[in-house]
Amino acid sequence: MQSWVALSLGTNVGARESNLRVAVDSLREFLTEVKTSSIYETEPVGFLDQPQFLNMVLLGYSELSPLKILERTKKIEEEAGRVRTFKNGPRILDIDILLYGHLEGDLYVHQSKDLTVPHPRMHERAFVLVPLKELIPNQMHPVLGKKIYEIDLENELQGVKKVQ
Numbered sequence: 001m002q003s004w005v006a007l008s009l010g011t012n013v014g015a016r017e018s019n020l021r022v023a024v025d026s027l028r029e030f031l032t033e034v035k036t037s038s039i040y041e042t043e044p045v046g047f048l049d050q051p052q053f054l055n056m057v058l059l060g061y062s063e064l065s066p067l068k069i070l071e072r073t074k075k076i077e078e079e080a081g082r083v084r085t086f087k088n089g090p091r092i093l094d095i096d097i098l099l100y101g102h103l104e105g106d107l108y109v110h111q112s113k114d115l116t117v118p119h120p121r122m123h124e125r126a127f128v129l130v131p132l133k134e135l136i137p138n139q140m141h142p143v144l145g146k147k148i149y150e151i152d153l154e155n156e157l158q159g160v161k162k163v164q
Helices: 014-026 066-080 127-133 147-152
Strands: 003-011 034-035 040-042 055-064 094-101 161-164
Touching: 003 014, 003 066, 003 127, 014 034, 014 055, 014 066, 040 127, 055 127, 066 094, 094 127, 127 147, 127 161
Parallel strands: none
Antiparallel strands: 003 055, 003 094, 034 055, 040 055, 040 161
8 A cells, every 4th residue: 555755855965956856866766646845945954064955845655664765765865975974964965754654644653763753853844844834734743733834833934945
């Protein structure tokens, strides 16, 4: 049975737009009915002394489990040349699983040492909420019990600029 997944994509090293395009093409290898948000330029979070990011959200359907999707996204990051240096540091590509389950229905909630779904900090990050709201404003967050657009209204949305 196919499940729906929302992924966050970000990059601030190299040819940023190209990094996102290559990632989307790679994700299409195991996701169907893919929809993408606009691309947003955003301020870094955590470690501030680095270039601005380009961020977007992608929605798609897959037969894969969340752990298999995680495995595939980490491989895509590695193939793009990602080297993990330090927390919140610069990166050529970052792909995070935000939500998984059934659109407008039951969503998967999971926590393990390898994966937490929904993403544990998505509700704190404008660079996730703004593009997610663009695609699925009425989707309910399975832990917070609020719709995406409601969470968005509670957050500071400074430093997020639509570029395309």
